[in-house]
Amino acid sequence: MATVKKRIRTIKVDADKCNGCRGCEVICSAIHAQPKYSSVNPARSRIRVITHRLQDIWLPVFAGEYARSECAGREVYTIAGKQYDECGFCRASCPSRGLFKEPDSGLPLKCDMCEGEDRPQCVEWCLSHVLTYEEREEEVEEEAEKLEDLQIGLEALADKFGVEKVKDAMARLSRSE
Numbered sequence: 001m002a003t004v005k006k007r008i009r010t011i012k013v014d015a016d017k018c019n020g021c022r023g024c025e026v027i028c029s030a031i032h033a034q035p036k037y038s039s040v041n042p043a044r045s046r047i048r049v050i051t052h053r054l055q056d057i058w059l060p061v062f063a064g065e066y067a068r069s070e071c072a073g074r075e076v077y078t079i080a081g082k083q084y085d086e087c088g089f090c091r092a093s094c095p096s097r098g099l100f101k102e103p104d105s106g107l108p109l110k111c112d113m114c115e116g117e118d119r120p121q122c123v124e125w126c127l128s129h130v131l132t133y134e135e136r137e138e139e140v141e142e143e144a145e146k147l148e149d150l151q152i153g154l155e156a157l158a159d160k161f162g163v164e165k166v167k168d169a170m171a172r173l174s175r176s177e
Protein backbone atom coordinates (compact mmCIF):
# COMPACT_ATOMS: atom_id res chain seq x y z
CA MET A 1 0.00 0.00 0.00
CA ALA A 2 1.52 3.34 -1.10
CA THR A 3 2.04 5.93 1.62
CA VAL A 4 2.90 9.62 1.57
CA LYS A 5 4.09 12.05 4.22
CA LYS A 6 1.44 14.36 5.57
CA ARG A 7 2.04 17.59 7.50
CA ILE A 8 -0.09 17.64 10.65
CA ARG A 9 -0.68 21.10 12.10
CA THR A 10 -1.91 21.42 15.66
CA ILE A 11 -2.91 24.31 17.89
CA LYS A 12 -2.88 23.36 21.55
CA VAL A 13 -5.16 25.31 23.89
CA ASP A 14 -4.17 25.91 27.52
CA ALA A 15 -7.61 27.20 28.50
CA ASP A 16 -6.65 28.00 32.10
CA LYS A 17 -4.45 30.86 30.82
CA CYS A 18 -7.20 32.54 28.75
CA ASN A 19 -8.37 35.93 30.07
CA GLY A 20 -11.09 36.53 27.48
CA CYS A 21 -9.36 39.48 25.79
CA ARG A 22 -10.69 38.28 22.39
CA GLY A 23 -7.55 39.39 20.56
CA CYS A 24 -7.65 36.07 18.70
CA GLU A 25 -11.14 36.88 17.33
CA VAL A 26 -10.00 40.34 16.24
CA ILE A 27 -6.97 39.18 14.25
CA CYS A 28 -8.76 36.18 12.72
CA SER A 29 -11.58 38.33 11.37
CA ALA A 30 -9.09 40.98 10.17
CA ILE A 31 -6.90 38.63 8.17
CA HIS A 32 -9.93 36.97 6.54
CA ALA A 33 -11.50 40.33 5.59
CA GLN A 34 -11.63 41.26 1.90
CA PRO A 35 -9.35 43.14 1.38
CA LYS A 36 -7.19 41.78 4.19
CA TYR A 37 -7.22 43.95 7.38
CA SER A 38 -9.98 46.16 5.94
CA SER A 39 -12.42 45.34 8.76
CA VAL A 40 -12.72 43.74 12.18
CA ASN A 41 -15.84 41.77 13.09
CA PRO A 42 -15.56 38.91 15.62
CA ALA A 43 -18.74 37.40 14.14
CA ARG A 44 -16.58 36.56 11.10
CA SER A 45 -13.82 34.96 13.20
CA ARG A 46 -13.03 31.26 12.95
CA ILE A 47 -12.16 31.18 16.62
CA ARG A 48 -14.72 32.28 19.24
CA VAL A 49 -14.20 32.77 22.95
CA ILE A 50 -16.94 31.38 25.17
CA THR A 51 -17.29 33.75 28.11
CA HIS A 52 -19.13 33.62 31.41
CA ARG A 53 -17.80 36.40 33.59
CA LEU A 54 -19.53 35.36 36.82
CA GLN A 55 -18.08 31.87 36.59
CA ASP A 56 -14.69 33.14 35.32
CA ILE A 57 -15.05 31.03 32.15
CA TRP A 58 -13.02 31.97 29.08
CA LEU A 59 -12.64 29.24 26.49
CA PRO A 60 -11.41 29.65 22.91
CA VAL A 61 -13.09 27.25 20.44
CA PHE A 62 -12.00 26.84 16.80
CA ALA A 63 -14.52 26.56 13.96
CA GLY A 64 -14.61 22.98 12.66
CA GLU A 65 -16.74 21.04 10.23
CA TYR A 66 -20.01 22.15 8.68
CA ALA A 67 -22.98 20.09 9.88
CA ARG A 68 -26.07 20.07 7.68
CA SER A 69 -28.41 19.12 10.55
CA GLU A 70 -28.46 19.42 14.33
CA CYS A 71 -27.40 16.60 16.68
CA ALA A 72 -30.21 14.64 18.29
CA GLY A 73 -28.95 15.65 21.76
CA ARG A 74 -27.05 18.36 23.61
CA GLU A 75 -23.98 18.22 25.83
CA VAL A 76 -23.31 20.29 28.93
CA TYR A 77 -19.90 19.99 30.57
CA THR A 78 -19.01 20.84 34.16
CA ILE A 79 -15.27 21.05 34.78
CA ALA A 80 -13.69 22.15 38.07
CA GLY A 81 -17.10 23.37 39.26
CA LYS A 82 -17.70 25.56 36.20
CA GLN A 83 -20.63 24.71 33.97
CA TYR A 84 -20.10 25.45 30.27
CA ASP A 85 -22.89 26.44 27.87
CA GLU A 86 -24.92 23.81 26.02
CA CYS A 87 -22.82 22.67 23.02
CA GLY A 88 -20.10 25.03 24.31
CA PHE A 89 -17.20 22.80 23.24
CA CYS A 90 -18.68 21.91 19.84
CA ARG A 91 -16.75 23.19 16.80
CA ALA A 92 -19.47 22.58 14.22
CA SER A 93 -21.20 25.22 12.16
CA CYS A 94 -24.72 23.80 12.50
CA PRO A 95 -28.35 24.99 12.18
CA SER A 96 -28.96 25.01 15.96
CA ARG A 97 -26.93 28.18 16.66
CA GLY A 98 -25.45 31.27 15.07
CA LEU A 99 -21.82 30.44 15.82
CA PHE A 100 -19.34 30.00 12.96
CA LYS A 101 -21.54 31.41 10.21
CA GLU A 102 -20.56 34.30 7.98
CA PRO A 103 -23.03 36.98 9.17
CA ASP A 104 -24.01 38.36 5.73
CA SER A 105 -24.25 35.17 3.68
CA GLY A 106 -24.86 32.59 6.43
CA LEU A 107 -22.18 30.38 4.86
CA PRO A 108 -20.24 28.20 7.32
CA LEU A 109 -16.86 29.35 8.65
CA LYS A 110 -13.99 26.94 9.29
CA CYS A 111 -10.49 27.50 10.67
CA ASP A 112 -8.06 27.15 7.75
CA MET A 113 -4.95 27.46 9.95
CA CYS A 114 -4.36 30.84 8.31
CA GLU A 115 -3.67 29.43 4.86
CA GLY A 116 -1.10 31.67 3.17
CA GLU A 117 0.40 32.99 6.43
CA ASP A 118 3.67 31.70 7.94
CA ARG A 119 1.93 30.77 11.18
CA PRO A 120 -1.59 30.88 12.60
CA GLN A 121 -2.17 34.51 13.52
CA CYS A 122 -4.36 33.84 16.57
CA VAL A 123 -1.35 32.05 18.07
CA GLU A 124 0.92 35.01 17.29
CA TRP A 125 -1.53 37.52 18.78
CA CYS A 126 -2.39 35.68 21.99
CA LEU A 127 -0.16 37.49 24.47
CA SER A 128 -1.20 35.15 27.29
CA HIS A 129 0.33 32.14 25.49
CA VAL A 130 -2.92 30.19 25.60
CA LEU A 131 -2.37 28.92 22.05
CA THR A 132 0.69 26.91 20.98
CA TYR A 133 1.36 25.90 17.38
CA GLU A 134 3.05 22.60 16.48
CA GLU A 135 3.82 20.79 13.23
CA ARG A 136 4.80 17.16 12.63
CA GLU A 137 4.85 14.68 9.76
CA GLU A 138 2.98 11.38 9.61
CA GLU A 139 2.92 8.56 7.07
CA VAL A 140 -0.61 8.16 5.67
CA GLU A 141 -2.17 6.06 2.90
CA GLU A 142 -1.94 7.87 -0.42
CA GLU A 143 -5.53 7.04 -1.38
CA ALA A 144 -6.90 8.40 1.91
CA GLU A 145 -4.87 11.57 1.45
CA LYS A 146 -6.26 12.07 -2.08
CA LEU A 147 -9.81 11.70 -0.77
CA GLU A 148 -9.12 14.26 1.97
CA ASP A 149 -7.70 16.71 -0.61
CA LEU A 150 -10.86 16.21 -2.67
CA GLN A 151 -13.03 16.92 0.37
CA ILE A 152 -11.05 20.07 1.23
CA GLY A 153 -11.41 21.26 -2.37
CA LEU A 154 -15.15 20.66 -2.35
CA GLU A 155 -15.52 22.42 1.01
CA ALA A 156 -13.64 25.44 -0.35
CA LEU A 157 -16.01 25.57 -3.33
CA ALA A 158 -19.01 25.20 -1.02
CA ASP A 159 -17.65 28.04 1.15
CA LYS A 160 -17.35 30.28 -1.88
CA PHE A 161 -20.46 29.42 -3.87
CA GLY A 162 -22.77 27.57 -1.46
CA VAL A 163 -23.51 23.83 -1.31
CA GLU A 164 -26.50 23.93 -3.69
CA LYS A 165 -24.55 25.62 -6.51
CA VAL A 166 -21.72 23.11 -6.18
CA LYS A 167 -24.24 20.24 -6.33
CA ASP A 168 -25.87 21.76 -9.44
CA ALA A 169 -22.48 22.15 -11.13
CA MET A 170 -21.54 18.54 -10.32
CA ALA A 171 -24.86 17.31 -11.71
CA ARG A 172 -24.28 19.28 -14.94
CA LEU A 173 -20.73 17.89 -15.21
CA SER A 174 -21.85 14.28 -14.78
CA ARG A 175 -24.60 14.74 -17.41
CA SER A 176 -22.10 16.12 -19.95
CA GLU A 177 -19.68 13.17 -19.56
Ligand code: SF4
Residues within 6 Å of the ligand: 017, 018, 019, 020, 021, 022, 023, 024, 025, 049, 058, 060, 125, 126, 127, 128, 129, 130, 131
Ligand atom coordinates in the same frame (compact mmCIF):
# COMPACT_ATOMS: atom_id res chain seq x y z
S1 SF4 B 1 -6.15 36.08 22.57
FE1 SF4 B 1 -5.59 34.41 24.00
S2 SF4 B 1 -6.14 35.20 26.05
FE2 SF4 B 1 -7.20 36.48 24.53
S3 SF4 B 1 -9.22 35.49 24.31
FE3 SF4 B 1 -7.92 34.64 22.69
S4 SF4 B 1 -7.07 32.76 23.59
FE4 SF4 B 1 -7.89 33.97 25.30
Ligand code: SF4
Residues within 6 Å of the ligand: 027, 028, 045, 046, 047, 062, 063, 110, 111, 112, 113, 114, 115, 120, 121, 122, 123
Ligand atom coordinates in the same frame (compact mmCIF):
# COMPACT_ATOMS: atom_id res chain seq x y z
S1 SF4 C 1 -5.55 29.57 12.90
FE1 SF4 C 1 -6.03 31.35 11.63
S2 SF4 C 1 -8.01 30.80 10.67
FE2 SF4 C 1 -7.74 29.43 12.45
S3 SF4 C 1 -8.76 30.49 14.12
FE3 SF4 C 1 -6.58 31.06 14.22
S4 SF4 C 1 -6.48 33.01 13.09
FE4 SF4 C 1 -8.42 32.02 12.53
